Every structure is written in structure tokens, then in C-alpha cells.
Amino acid sequence: MTTTASQTAGPYWHIIDHPEWADLRRGENAAMAGTSITLTGQITDGDGTPCGDAMVEIWQAGPDGAYEAGFHGFGRCASDDQGRFRFTTLKPGPVPGPGNSLQAPHITLAVFARGLMNHVTTRAYFAAEPLNEADPILALVPEARRPTMLARETAPGVWTLDIRLQGADETVFLDI
Amino acid sequence: MTEFPRPAPGTWPPMNSPAYGSTRKRHALHPPIAIPHTLSETSAPRFTPSAYPAYADMSVHEGQAAMGERIIVGGRVLDEDGRPVRGAMLEIWQANAAGRYHHMRDQHDAPLDPHFAGSARVFSDDEGHWQITTIKPGAYPWGNHAKAWRPVHIHFGLHGQGFAQRMITQMYFPGDPLLPLDPVFMATPDAAARERLIAKFDLDYAVENWALGYRFDIVLRGRNATPMEDHK
Ligand SMILES: [Fe+3]
Numbered sequence: 001m002t003t004t005a006s007q008t009a010g011p012y013w014h015i016i017d018h019p020e021w022a023d024l025r026r027g028e029n030a031a032m033a034g035t036s037i038t039l040t041g042q043i044t045d046g047d048g049t050p051c052g053d054a055m056v057e058i059w060q061a062g063p064d065g066a067y068e069a070g071f072h073g074f075g076r077c078a079s080d081d082q083g084r085f086r087f088t089t090l091k092p093g094p095v096p097g098p099g100n101s102l103q104a105p106h107i108t109l110a111v112f113a114r115g116l117m118n119h120v121t122t123r124a125y126f127a128a129e130p131l132n133e134a135d136p137i138l139a140l141v142p143e144a145r146r147p148t149m150l151a152r153e154t155a156p157g158v159w160t161l162d163i164r165l166q167g168a169d170e171t172v173f174l175d176i
Numbered sequence: 177m178t179e180f181p182r183p184a185p186g187t188w189p190p191m192n193s194p195a196y197g198s199t200r201k202r203h204a205l206h207p208p209i210a211i212p213h214t215l216s217e218t219s220a221p222r223f224t225p226s227a228y229p230a231y232a233d234m235s236v237h238e239g240q241a242a243m244g245e246r247i248i249v250g251g252r253v254l255d256e257d258g259r260p261v262r263g264a265m266l267e268i269w270q271a272n273a274a275g276r277y278h279h280m281r282d283q284h285d286a287p288l289d290p291h292f293a294g295s296a297r298v299f300s301d302d303e304g305h306w307q308i309t310t311i312k313p314g315a316y317p318w319g320n321h322a323k324a325w326r327p328v329h330i331h332f333g334l335h336g337q338g339f340a341q342r343m344i345t346q347m348y349f350p351g352d353p354l355l356p357l358d359p360v361f362m363a364t365p366d367a368a369a370r371e372r373l374i375a376k377f378d379l380d381y382a383v384e385n386w387a388l389g390y391r392f393d394i395v396l397r398g399r400n401a402t403p404m405e406d407h408k
Contacts, residue, residue, distance in 0.1 A: 001256050004372055004394045005188050005364045007346040008196075010331065012277040015269040015295045027227055046201035053281075059221065059339045067219035074221035098212050108216050112344055115198025117189040117363060119344065120208070123216075137211050145206075165202045175182070175208035176217045176340050 006118040011053045013112065014078060022077035024058075024089035029072055034063030034090030038158045039107060039124060039151065043083040046166030050083025054113040058087055058124075060106070065093030091126070097136045104131035104138070111163060120173045124151045124161045137174075145172045180213060180340040180397045181256065189363035196359040197320050217340040223265045225299070232298050234270075234310040235387075242292035242311045244273025248381045249347070250307030251392040253300040253334065257399045260304025261341075264396070267333040268296040268308060275314030284316050309387065315354055327354035327361060334396060341396045348374045349390070 020026055025036065039058070043051040055078060062071025073092070077085040089107075097103040104125055112119040125132055127150040132138055138146055148171045151159035163171045191203035211217075235246045253261040271277045271294065274286040278294045298306045315325045329346040336342065348355060355361050355374070364370045372395075381389025 001254060001258050001395045002187050002369065002372070003183050003256060003397045004343070004345050005183075005369050006343055007189070007331075007373070008198075008360060009333070009344045012271075012279045012282060013269065013331065013333075013344075015277060015279055015293075016267045016297075016333065046205075049201070051202070057342070059216070059219075061216075067215055068222055072221065072227075074223075095215055097214050103214060103216070106216070108339060110339075110342060113202065115196070115200075115202035117191050117193055117196075117199065117203075119342070120191075120204065137214070140209055140211055166204055170204055170206055172206070173204050173208040175210040176180075176213065 008114060008117055009055055009112040009119075011114040013055050017055070017078055018076070019078070021075050022085070022087050024073065024075045024087060027072070029090070032062065032071055032090060036088065036157060037091045038086060038088050039161065040084065040086040040158060041161040041163055043079050043085070043111065043163045043165065048167075050081070051079055051113055051165065052081045052083055054079040054083070054085070054111055056085040057110045057112070058089070059108045059110075060089065061092040061095050063090050063093050065095050067095070094131055101136045102131065102134070104129050104135040109163070111165075120165070121176050122163070122171055122173050123149050124159070125149055126159060127152050141172050148172050178218060178338060178398050179401050180217070180338055181399065183397065186366040187364065187369040189360075193359065193363035196363060213338075213340060218338045220336060220338050220341065223299070223335060228265065228297065230298050232296055232308045234292065234294060234296050234308065237291040237293050240291040242272065243289050244311035246309065246387040247312050248307060248309050248383065248387050248389045249330065249375065249392060250305065250381050250389070251394060252304035253306065253336070254304055254393060254395050255398040255400060256395060259400055260302065261300060261336050261396055262302050262304065264300040264337075265335040266298050266300070266306055268298070268330060270294050270310065270330040271313040271316055273311050273314050275316035286314070286316070307381070312349070320359060325354055327352040327358050332394065334394060336396045336398065338398065341398055343396060345394065346373065347392045350374055350377055
């Protein structure tokens with residue numbers, strides 16, 4: 001069987017939006033220990049115009065590096081008029097990679113929007129994290145473009161990763 | 177291990193689809209970088225019914241029936257081997273019978289229906305089956321080109337068993353004269369792949385004296401290479 005084709009989320013996906021999903025410390029996650037962080041950024045198009053109608057989803061491991069167990073690592077946030085998204089979450093731990101490798105802490109981001117036939121996927125790594133040097137996925141990205149996947153700590157606990165859909169400094173998107 | 181092969185060439189719309197104006201400044205110029213699937217791609221959120229309650233009936237809102245033609249839409253979520261995808265979360269949204277979304281930014285001069293909110297959330301069962309009750313949506317203008325109207329459609333977002341399966345699509349209705357004129361629908365090069373986006377009129381889903389039915393099966397990326405083994 002062949003997969004069903006992806007179609008754009010369009011401009012009216014907010015009908016299924018739940019703004020509280022941008023806070024990953026909600027519900028059962030509230031009691032979990034870890035480092036509280038904010039992940040934020042601005043989404044712009046090929047003209048540098050902010051994308052004010054995007055849906056950003058994140059998927060991440062818990063502080064212990066485990067998926068699907070304990071920490072519920074899913075979040076969703078609508079971009080605002082300035083194209084900005086903002087999640088509050090706990091910093092993920094390192095995750096097992098291919099073979100016996102270890103992946104540096106990272107958060108997977110998927111961006112859906114009007115004009116995107118399929119969502120685009122990237123990762124937010126944490127700048128200056130020593131494990132980045134040996135990360136098997138970052139190693140696949142040309143060095144000059146790696147900074148587009150490195151969130152910078154722009155204020156204590158606030159990590160910023162801007163997403164440029166097209167053009168100069170275009171974000172590295174992953175074919176997953 | 178569950179595997180998530182890339183979609184076959186031509187079966188998904190290209191990111192750069194110039195006839196759909198919004199793609200022009202939003203598609204990446206660099207090809208995406210292929211990565212091996214790690215836990216980050218093969219794992220997926222678990223949406224527990226307590227935190228993500230299902231609501232399958234869009235035809236009634238706050239106790240009052242919505243205007244329009246009541247229909248039942250159902251189908252199965254399958255993988256590329258035809259195996260059911262169990263426990264997939266489907267998020268569904270659509271315009272009302274007049275072609276208007278319950279959305280601040282929708283300025284189409286068509287009536288809103290106070291008894292139609294336009295979203296549903298359901299989960300596939302052990303056989304992959306899911307079903308909703310709704311109102312057949314209307315077509316709406318969208319300004320992409322002269323006299324551009326979207327064909328009648330329902331938006332579907334799917335969360336499967338790996339983040340690599342995450343997908344948003346649209347379901348169309350059979351016989352819609354707008355389909356061959358729609359740059360979103362037509363962007364998928366492969367005619368058979370486009371056809372699979374069109375629901376089948378299906379009396380098996382109909383309920384006597386109450387609602388007609390449509391069937392929409394959704395195939396997610398993925399095949400079960402070793403069926404006995406869970407993906408963890
Ligand atoms: Fe729509």
C-alpha cells in the first residue's frame with residue numbers, strides 16, 4: 001500500500017489548537033524533576049516576513065533521556081503575529097543513537113503552515129553542550145549550516161532557535 | 177523495529193508547488209538532510225484518553241444540532257503493509273455547511289453556525305477503525321487566483337506510532353467539480369495518489385433515516401518489519 005499524501009494544514013488549523021499544550025510542565029509532568037527551560041524562536045519566510053499562522057510541534061525525551069515513559073514530551077504552539085513560538089519544558093537528557101552512539105540532548109520540531117505541503121522537521125540542540133561534538137545526526141549536517149540547529153541561551157533558561165523557511169541562513173530541515 | 181520508508185516519488189505534493197502561491201516563499205531551497213531513524217523518530221507521544229478525551233460528534237454543539245447535511249465519515253488507519261495502526265490520534269477540523277470556519281481570521285462572507293464548532297478528536301481501535309459524525313462542509317473562496325474556491329474538504333491530522341509517521345492531510349468528496357481546478361489537490365503528481373485523498377461514498381457507514389456515510393482509509397508511512405516485536 002502507498003502512503004496517503006500529505007496536505008497543507010492551511011491557515012485555519014487553530015480550530016484544533018489548545019494553547020496550554022505549549023507548556024510541557026502541565027499535568028503529570030508538573031511533578032517531574034529537571035531543569036526548566038523555555039524554547040522560543042521566530043519563524044520567517046524567504047522575504048524575512050514573520051509567519052504568523054504556523055503550528056509548531058515538539059517531541060522530546062525527558063530529563064532522563066527516555067521517550068514515552070514518564071515525561072510526556074509532546075507540545076504544540078501557534079506562532080503569533082511576529083512569527084514567534086514559545087514552549088516551556090524540561091531540558092531533555094541525552095538519547096541513545098544508532099549503534100552504541102549517544103545523541104546530544106535535543107528537541108525535535110515540526111512546523112506546519114499554510115504553504116507547507118508537508119511539515120518541515122528540524123532539531124533544536126543546545127549550544128555549547130559538549131555532547132554536540134559527537135552527535136551522530138549533527139555530524140551529517142555540513143558544519144557551516146549546523147548553527148541553524150543550535151539553540152542559543154539568550155537569557156538564563158531561555159533558549160532561542162529561529163526558523164528560516166527559505167533563503168539565506170535557511171534552517172537545516174531533516175528528511176526523517 | 178518499525179520502519180518508515182520515504183513516500184514513493186510523485187505520491188506526495190512537492191514543497192515547491194508554484195500554482196499554490198503560499199508555497200513560493202515558504203519552501204526550503206536546500207534539500208532536506210536524510211538521517212537514520214533514531215528513537216527520536218521511531219517513538220511517539222502517547223495520548224491518554226484522560227488527557228486527550230475523544231469527541232466524535234461535530235453535528236451537535238452545546239446540545240443543538242448544526243445546520244446542513246449530517247454525515248458519518250469513517251475508515252481505517254493502516255501502515256504500508258496494510259496492518260492496522262492502533263491507537264492513532266486523529267485531529268479533525270473543517271468549515272461549516274456554508275463554507276465558513278469558526279475562526280477569527282476567516283473573513284468569508286458566509287454565515288457562522290452557533291451550533292457548529294468544527295473539530296473532532298478520535299482514536300483508531302485495534303483494527304484501525306475510527307468514525308466521526310459531522311456536517312458536510314461547504315466550498316469556500318481563498319483568493320489564490322481568480323475565482324479560486326477550495327473543493328469541499330475535511331482536514332485530518334494523524335499521530336501514529338512514531339514521530340516519523342506524523343502527518344496532516346485533507347479528505348475530499350467524490351464528484352466535486354472543483355477538484356481538477358484546485359492547486360492544493362492537483363499538486364500531487366500521481367493521479368492514483370490524488371484519488372486516494374477522495375473519500376468513497378459508502379452506505380455501510382450510513383444510518384437509516386439519519387445520515388449518509390463516507391469511507392476514508394488513511395495509510396501512514398511505515399511497515400512492520402518484524403511484526404512480533406514492539407518498536408521499543
Ligand atoms: Fe480548509
